[in-house]
Amino acid sequence: MNRRKFIKLGGLASLPLILESCKGKDISLESDYPIKVESLHTIGHKLTSGFDFSRFPTENLSTEILIVGGGIAGFSALTKCKGKDRILVEASSKPGGTSSYATFKEIIFSQGAHYDVEYPNFYGEDVLKHLEELKIVRFDSILDKWEFVEKEYLIAPDKESITYYEKRIVEDPLNITEKEKEFSALMKSYFGKLPLPTRLIPEELHHLNQINFKEFLNQKGLNEELLSKSLDYQFIDDYGEGMEGVSALAGIHYFACRPYFDENPQTFSPPEGNYYFVRKMLQHNHDQQVLLNSFVYKIEKNKNEYQTYVWDEMEEKTRIISSKKIIYTGKKHALKFIYPDLQFQHSIDYAPWMVLNFVLPDIGISFTKNYWQNDVIGEPGFMGFVDSRAQFDVESSFRNITAYYCLKKEERKNLLEIFKDPKAIVESARGIIEKYQGIRMNNIIEVQIKLMGHAMPIPRPGYLLQDLNEVKSDPDFIFAGVDNHRLPLLLDAMDSGLHIKID
Numbered sequence: 371m372n373r374r375k376f377i378k379l380g381g382l383a384s385l386p387l388i389l390e391s392c393k394g395k396d397i398s399l400e401s402d403y404p405i406k407v408e409s410l411h412t413i414g415h416k417l418t419s420g421f422d423f424s425r426f427p428t429e430n431l432s433t434e435i436l437i438v439g440g441g442i443a444g445f446s447a448l449t450k451c452k453g454k455d456r457i458l459v460e461a462s463s464k465p466g467g468t469s470s471y472a473t474f475k476e477i478i479f480s481q482g483a484h485y486d487v488e489y490p491n492f493y494g495e496d497v498l499k500h501l502e503e504l505k506i507v508r509f510d511s512i513l514d515k516w517e518f519v520e521k522e523y524l525i526a527p528d529k530e531s532i533t534y535y536e537k538r539i540v541e542d543p544l545n546i547t548e549k550e551k552e553f554s555a556l557m558k559s560y561f562g563k564l565p566l567p568t569r570l571i572p573e574e575l576h577h578l579n580q581i582n583f584k585e586f587l588n589q590k591g592l593n594e595e596l597l598s599k600s601l602d603y604q605f606i607d608d609y610g611e612g613m614e615g616v617s618a619l620a621g622i623h624y625f626a627c628r629p630y631f632d633e634n635p636q637t638f639s640p641p642e643g644n645y646y647f648v649r650k651m652l653q654h655n656h657d658q659q660v661l662l663n664s665f666v667y668k669i670e671k672n673k674n675e676y677q678t679y680v681w682d683e684m685e686e687k688t689r690i691i692s693s694k695k696i697i698y699t700g701k702k703h704a705l706k707f708i709y710p711d712l713q714f715q716h717s718i719d720y721a722p723w724m725v726l727n728f729v730l731p732d733i734g735i736s737f738t739k740n741y742w743q744n745d746v747i748g749e750p751g752f753m754g755f756v757d758s759r760a761q762f763d764v765e766s767s768f769r770n771i772t773a774y775y776c777l778k779k780e781e782r783k784n785l786l787e788i789f790k791d792p793k794a795i796v797e798s799a800r801g802i803i804e805k806y807q808g809i810r811m812n813n814i815i816e817v818q819i820k821l822m823g824h825a826m827p828i829p830r831p832g833y834l835l836q837d838l839n840e841v842k843s844d845p846d847f848i849f850a851g852v853d854n855h856r857l858p859l860l861l862d863a864m865d866s867g868l869h870i871k872i873d
């Protein structure tokens with residue numbers, strides 16, 4: 371969830387505190403608040419279950435370029451094709467994909483990706499220029515660095531994050547191990563060499579893509595139980611798997627892509643999370659044609675033209691969109707059903723995620739300090755929670771606590787159970803939050819849950835530094851999206867859409 375700030379902010383390095391008073395409290399099992407569950411599962415199921423789309427009316431549209439998927443990659447592809455005739459189709463009722471949002475009355479909150487961190491000078495020019503064009507960042511030539519324009523969304527350093535580990539509260543997950551200094555020194559030695567987007571990683575480091583992070587640590591003689599525990603937590607938190615499941619390159623990138631150990635890079639988290647970036651891209655592409663509730667279920671190619679079958683879930687009809695090119699940012703594993711004629715090698719594993727937004731009344735006065743990011747190590751699947759109270763300084767009658775779960779891929783089928791009966795998971799998450807925060811969440815107003823079966827690609831050894839566009843059989847079918855062998859991060863998603871070749 372958050373790239374940590376490893377330098378000490380002072381005062382908190384490791385408090386031998388734990389909320390004993392909260393331990394053992396009964397978890398209330400009554401739920402008299404509404405629970406809303408959002409998932410593309412039902413619509414995705416239509417693809418695999420032989421649903422007969424032909425029974426419903428059809429309508430024909432045509433465009434030069436069809437963009438599939440309205441996440442960060444889809445919208446940056448829309449920008450890349452500015453001036454051309456283009457349509458973007460998105461399966462969900464809201465844009466944003468894994469960087470989308472939810473609302474309750476006047477408040478908006480993140481339902482997935484919720485932050486980014488300031489960008490160093492050695493990052494790719496294309497993405498930085500695009501962020502500048504969107505007026506999200508500007509270059510301060512006196513300080514010689516990129517800064518976020520809307521500073522009110524920077525997280526106050528003293529409220530930024532806290533980690534709960536067994537009976538301790540620590541500043542960041544690395545504080546649980548005595549090997550912290552040695553490990554930090556090793557990671558620091560890579561600083562400045564690991565940019566975003568990842569396609570710019572220099573060749574001298576490519577060999578690190580071939581081994582997993584655990585093997586890398588063993589080679590460096592850094593094998594220690596608590597270090598492993600901390601790293602497993604942190605990699606699951608950002609990459610969906612622990613250190614044996616991710617490449618050494620992805621793992622080192624996590625720690626060395628910014629000066630986390632020497633400086634204090636600023637964290638930017640608007641109320642709506644990374645949907646902020648999508649919103650800016652939408653404004654930038656005001657001439658766009660974006661069709662929501664539009665799920666692509668079949669692609670055919672006749673001579674030089676594609677016929678894409680798009681199911682409109684609201685209107686219960688199919689739009690057949692003909693186009694010369696397709697930019698596909700949807701999940702690649704689904705193409706075997708959607709476009710079986712396309713030949714390409716695909717061996718990407720995805721981590722399932724689940725996000726729970728608890729809407730609470732904001733009582734105004736708080737006797738305990740609130741932190742934006744609350745990491746929790748040691749609760750299976752539960753990664754932690756974000757508290758809107760420490761996120762931004764606006765008057766609101768509501769407070770939002772967003773809890774994150776990352777599941778193992780074998781547990782993906784359990785999402786179906788949650789879809790059918792969400793109460794159990796809500797009460798479980800509530801119990802964990804109460805236990806660590808020392809509060810009773812008696813007056814929950816509403817809970818919104820988003821289930822994502824294939825939420826993020828896992829950067830296993832060999833995964834990075836490839837491009838499906840170089841190995842596919844069809845020149846006019848263009849891949850973008852983080853699962854085109856990128857890290858599951860905003861700038862890699864954005865670059866994947868900007869970097870496509872389109873003439």
Ligand SMILES: Cc1cc2nc3c(=O)[nH]c(=O)nc-3n(C[C@H](O)[C@H](O)[C@H](O)COP(=O)(O)OP(=O)(O)OC[C@H]3O[C@@H](n4cnc5c(N)ncnc54)[C@H](O)[C@@H]3O)c2cc1C
Pocket residue numbers: 371410438439440441442443444459460461462465466467468469481482483484485486644664665666667699700701704723724725774822825826850851852853858859860861863
């Ligand atoms: C829980 C979670 C937290 C995260 N937190 C952060 C964070 O804080 N910071 C960060 O930088 N990154 C974070 N990420 C990573 C995030 O996924 C990327 O930053 C980025 O948003 C990915 O964008 P994308 O466009 O590549 O993919 P997606 O966001 O997955 O977008 C793909 C879109 O395609 C649509 N689609 C798929 N199939 C079809 C179809 N057949 N027809 C029509 N539409 C289709 C989907 O509905 C979706 O909207 C997080 C990811 C998750 C899951």
